[in-house]
Amino acid sequence: AAQARVVARMRDRGYSLREIRAAVRDGRLAFGYVEDLLPVAEHGRSRAEAARELDLDEDLVERIMTLLGVPVANADRLTDDDVEAMSIIKGVLDSGFPLVPLLQMIRVYAQSMRRIAEAEVRLFHLYVHEPLIDDGLPPLEMAEEMNALAERLFPAMAPITEYVHNRYLRHFIEQDVIGHMDSGLVVDREAAGQVAMAFCFVDLTGFTRYTEEAGDEEALDLVERFFETVEATLPAEATIVKTIGDEVMVVSPDPAMLTEWAVGFLTLFKERPRPRAGVHFGRAVYRDGDYFGFDVNLAHRIVARALAGEVLVTSSLADEIGGSQSLELEPIGAVELKGLPKPTELLVAARR
Template identity: 30%
Template sequence: MVDFDALEAAGIADARRRAPLIEYLDSLGFTAEQMVAAERQGRLFGLAGDVVQWSGQPRHSLTDAAQALGLPLADVEQAWAVLGLTVADPNTPTLTDNDIEALRTWTDLRTAIGDDAATGFLRVIGASVARVAEALASMSRAGLPELDLAHSHDELVTAQAYRSAAAFIPRIGGMIDSFHRHHLFAARTYFDAIVHHESLTVDCGVGFADLSNFTQLTQRLTPADLTSLLGEFNAITNDVVHADGGRVIKFIGDAVMWVSATPESLARVAVDLVHHPRPKMAHIRVRAGLSFGPVVATGGDYFGNAVNLAARLVAAAEPGQILVAAPWYDMPGKWPVAPREPLVLKGFNDPVTAFEVCAEAEQAARLAQ
């Protein structure tokens, strides 16, 4: 039996009027203390879902974690900050038992691969998981408008929506673990196929593609249409790059960066992207810039002159055009190209001799194989 008078005395406003919500939370096993704490945060309606997000009770502070791991507090604070997470007070219980074990894995990685590499990997995890979390949050709000109390006008309905959405969190964690293992195998297979100069330097193709006149598109499309357009482009890009044996490295607004093991596969991706029928049906043109050479592969990203060159070439390309730089012309493999005027590119001291990939000839050559 819920004691509404006691709840009101403890700080829950209008407890009797909010009886459906409170009785729902009571049926889920929440205590009066938990409800009062949630009310103080202005999220009594979110309690049913908020509690499922945690991997356990927050029993440990950062200070406790440092003692458990045998590390200086400053090291643990830095690790938490590198993950993109913040704690106002290092002595406030914020971490669960699982959080401590996750940090223990990081400390073991420090021993195995060194401080800098382990911290860099932690930074990649933080950025990647933050993006997953933001995608999940935006997807949930779009698909479950009842999560917004201003939409539902009913705390019970919103509480039930939070509970429903939060139930996926542990399952999504399992999804990530499963798919991570498959991607790890794919990454190993990819790196086995390319030339290595040293531990971090590899020879590979780098491609950039983007939507021509994207700034103008943002001015005439509604936010919903723009979201749909970018989602469609991302889906097309993933399908094309993976089908042609490449790897998507990152999306930057309307642009995508990918890598391929050979010039031929890099060209196939570019041609298939630029001439994909779905953007054409929407009267949108794609352009691409390609380069090949030694790059540094670290932290899930690629750096070097070949990356910079491909990025500058896509910016110089016309709608529907694929530009490559001079070294490509002498590389093995069939590359139907047409010479273009030397390009003055930002960051390059001398004009760059560029060629345009002749998509029709490239496609004909593929059909003849």
């Protein structure tokens, strides 16, 4: 069944039978047979039928299916698996959980699982499939070997995912409680979803030029070491929000701790190009696992003005950590930041 689906897809993409036969002979399509390990419920029903069965608005069913990653063109029919997932979501709504944050959670789940699934497939292809092709294994033997490995690998993924999820749940529940006790996580009652937070961006100075000189592979290795060092040194109260290229965004309800970490990290990471950091304290809208707003943009602009090995902070952050026994803040005056209407007072943070 998987072989027929693979061939049909190749034909739909415009490949000739000769090209497909050649790909089969050298094993390029062997990974597609692993799909047989992931059965899909064949029985389906229309979106309208599913909505009636679930007692949900049809437009809401379409919206949720789209958030889950189903293309709009395919969202008019639901499989048994789709309906079962929708039934679970319906149960959460019936329990009284608000719709808007539930939709945000669904989007975060879907985007996170998409990245996980993509990484699993890409890494399997690079480190299992490609070496088997290079070894010249016959196509059938190659497919059997990959299927055998996938049969052992796939059942392990769900328990590992659940384990990691539970660990992070415990961590963030604890941080939420501590944040309320310390008044660090302050919800703006006039703007639902806004929080007071310290925002830190760290990147590698001159990384584009380094990539041109050192090459993509060496640059990628450096970025991986950079991100791994950030993760290994980050305090429990801080969280990595995202990575973009050679840049990482970190947030914390504790501005002093985050600034101390940034200063210490830049001292610790000795490789070149050297990192630099910008830290700001302000408010932002929390949505879909990310932070949005003027103060986030301001923090992002600050790092671009920092020198290699330097931590720049704003006056608002300096006010929050005033009197720090471990940090020295040296004003450098008002600095023009790209895209901002007026200069911003900045300070250099360093160890005392």
